[in-house]
Amino acid sequence: MCIDHDRLFKTLLSTFFWEFLDLFFPAIAEEIDRDSITFLPQEVFTDITSGERREIDVLVRAKFRQQDSFFLIHTEAQASVQTGFARRMFRYFARLDEIYGLPVYPIALLSYDIPKRPEPDTYTVAFLDGEVLKFRYRVVQLNRLNWRDFLRQPNPVAAALMSKMQIAESDRPKVKAECLRLLVTLRLDPAKTALISGFVDTYLRLNAVEESQFKAELEQFDLLEEERTMEIITSWMERGIEQGREEGLERGREREISLVLRLLDRRLGGVDSQLCDRIRSLPIDHVEALGEALLDFETEADLIAWLAQYPESEES
DSSP: OOOOHHHHHHHHHHHSHHHHHHHHOHHHHHHEEEEEEEEOOOOEEEOTTTOOEEEOSEEEEEEETTSSOEEEEEEEEESSOOTTHHHHHHHHHHHHHHHHOSOEEEEEEEOOSSOOSOOOOEEEEEETTEEEEEEEOEEEEGGGSBGGGGTTOOOHHHHHHGGGSBOOGGGHHHHHHHHHHHHHHHOOOHHHHHHHHHHHHHHOOOOHHHHHHHHHHHHHSOOSOHHHHHHHHHHHHHHHHHHHHHHTOHHHHHHHHHHHHHHHHHHHSOOOHHHHHHHHTSOHHHHHHHHHHGGGOOSHHHHHHHHTTSOGGGOO
């Protein structure tokens, strides 16, 4: 599956920009009049080196608290290593200074998995007799941050970006479960919840073994908002169904049936084996419908009544 990293990160930053600053740059967030934040049009620049036209990612104008002075915050999300990135950050800085005549606070959000070495935060021009220029920008390098350090942060950006931080392979199911737990406690509106949950599910797609471990992690949580949790997991299931359709993979169908059965088991405290066989024989669109309907089930009788809508002869 081809992931549109650029769109995902721009949407996350545009929706939760204040929360992004508060998480990674609290001193700056403290000095900003929150109501003054304004998103400016994406400026287009021509990269002289490559000849390509580039858009900066996120540009915000903000006002200092109890002052009449404004400044810009330029955030560049980078999903892959790129030669000359530091120089490009300087070019953007200089161009924005020329256009707006305001101080610019530059941030690079690096989301690639490798390399894990510390990435530069400086662009320097120097000669034998000394430096002519030393430009510095702030760097958030996700692959050098430990997800455990963000577990107790009541912040939607933490819930999303933990999925791109430094994670051992064996911890992937636990991290996805912890992202879910944090997301449930935040009580965001449905659209914002869907944005964060979709982000996490995109970057933490689990295999069958990991899904089993993920379920075990959830069973250890004292999740007070059970229905809200189920809704998020079901949304991940529906994304998997759609992906399975696009890829035309039978294993995608089996994966989603398995997830529905686990959700039912969690919801009802167990499902009769004959009912499980009925569910396995359902067409994929019926599985999708069951994934939505099971949120309203209270007993196994509700499941039986729902399955009665689809005679066995129609299920093959």
